[in-house]
Amino acid sequence: MGEHTDYNAGLCLPIALPQRTYAAVRLRADRRLRMRSLQSSRQYELDLDDVRAGNPAGWGGYAAGVLWALQDAGHQVSGLDLMLDSRVPLGAGLSSSAALECSVAAAVSDLLDLGLLGDDHARATLAGICVNAENTIAQAPTGGMDQSAALRCQIGHALLLDCRDGSIAQVPFDLSAHGLSLLIMDTRVEHALDDGQYAQRRDSCEKAARQLGLPSLREVAFEDLDTTLERLSDNVIRARARHIVSEIERVRKTVALLLAGRVHEVGSLFNASHASMRDGFEISCAELDLAVEAATTHGALGARMTGGGFGGSAIALVPAESAAEVTSAVIHAFADKGFGRPDCFEVAAGGPARRES
Numbered sequence: 001m002g003e004h005t006d007y008n009a010g011l012c013l014p015i016a017l018p019q020r021t022y023a024a025v026r027l028r029a030d031r032r033l034r035m036r037s038l039q040s041s042r043q044y045e046l047d048l049d050d051v052r053a054g055n056p057a058g059w060g061g062y063a064a065g066v067l068w069a070l071q072d073a074g075h076q077v078s079g080l081d082l083m084l085d086s087r088v089p090l091g092a093g094l095s096s097s098a099a100l101e102c103s104v105a106a107a108v109s110d111l112l113d114l115g116l117l118g119d120d121h122a123r124a125t126l127a128g129i130c131v132n133a134e135n136t137i138a139q140a141p142t143g144g145m146d147q148s149a150a151l152r153c154q155i156g157h158a159l160l161l162d163c164r165d166g167s168i169a170q171v172p173f174d175l176s177a178h179g180l181s182l183l184i185m186d187t188r189v190e191h192a193l194d195d196g197q198y199a200q201r202r203d204s205c206e207k208a209a210r211q212l213g214l215p216s217l218r219e220v221a222f223e224d225l226d227t228t229l230e231r232l233s234d235n236v237i238r239a240r241a242r243h244i245v246s247e248i249e250r251v252r253k254t255v256a257l258l259l260a261g262r263v264h265e266v267g268s269l270f271n272a273s274h275a276s277m278r279d280g281f282e283i284s285c286a287e288l289d290l291a292v293e294a295a296t297t298h299g300a301l302g303a304r305m306t307g308g309g310f311g312g313s314a315i316a317l318v319p320a321e322s323a324a325e326v327t328s329a330v331i332h333a334f335a336d337k338g339f340g341r342p343d344c345f346e347v348a349a350g351g352p353a354r355r356e357s
Contacts, residue, residue: 006143009164009216016153018350021086021099028079037084065137091190093312098146101130187287191312204240243280267302274304283309298329
């Protein structure tokens with residue numbers, strides 16, 4: 001919960017997927033970068049001094065950007081040979097770019113003994129470095145939720161992240177203990193962060209805050225939302241601001257329900273979140289809406305799109321015994337509409353980036 005709230009200094013509540021992105025790294029004595037991925041035919045070889053905004057393009061910008069951002073933060077880095085292998089679905093709105101960045105950053109910190117994995121404070125610093133890489137080199141104007149999830153989440157917990165001060169709390173999220181499951185529904189409609197739509201939504205939010213004379217939309221009290229929105233200049237900006245403020249409130253309500261053990265009631269908040277992203281923030285698409293509708297019609301307690309939007313995945317909170325039925329319903333609904341077959345799979349809350357021996 002908490003979509004697009006991170007760059008509005010808001011609250012968000014991600015989990016880390018158990019799926020991993022692996023980075024095999026060998027340091028070099030020179031400043032040459034050689035980068036390969038088992039998921040792409042595109043290969044890169046360039047000098048570290050040539051890394052800049054927009055160069056290299058494609059997935060290489062996320063990886064090379066980490067080296068640039070570590071250097072920008074004052075760390076001494078060298079060139080490297082890099083091989084990536086990812087189990088995180090690409091372009092699915094499941095933070096594959098952040099997983100790539102954080103796997104490379106963790107590996108380089110480990111090999112160079114930078115100490116950026118030692119405790120949560122260090123991991124928060126490393127997450128910020130990865131955000132700088134994505135914003136500056138890959139030129140995707142995202143917030144920091146994805147990188148924080150990849151580096152700071154704990155197994156069996158959701159991460160309550162306050163994007164105003166960077167503080168966190170670990171919130172129990174063991175769905176199996178409540179007879180529930182979290183179902184990912186990857187529509188296979190490729191989602192991108194650098195196509196301009198994401199930036200437009202961010203610009204609208206920043207414009208709303210400026211018109212209200214506030215540092216961010218986080219400062220808008222949910223109780224005063226309707227009267228506050230009347231001060232904005234047009235209906236589009238009002239709709240964008242309404243989503244952000246109401247989504248922050250949904251994060252608060254979700255956390256309260258989880259802490260009270262009332263996990264089944266979170267489903268209604270999923271539904272409200274999706275409606276807000278579909279109608280107010282306008283970042284859904286036909287395939288995402290269909291996945292949500294099919295899931296909720298066939299037994300899910302609630303469902304919502306996840307990620308930056310315009311494709312990617314939706315998630316559904318389902319009774320564990322109903323996961324197969326919901327999956328079948330979604331697949332059949334897509335077939336009936338002539339859409340490509342979605343990829344549905346269950347996940348549990350995973351842990352942070354680490355070295356695997």
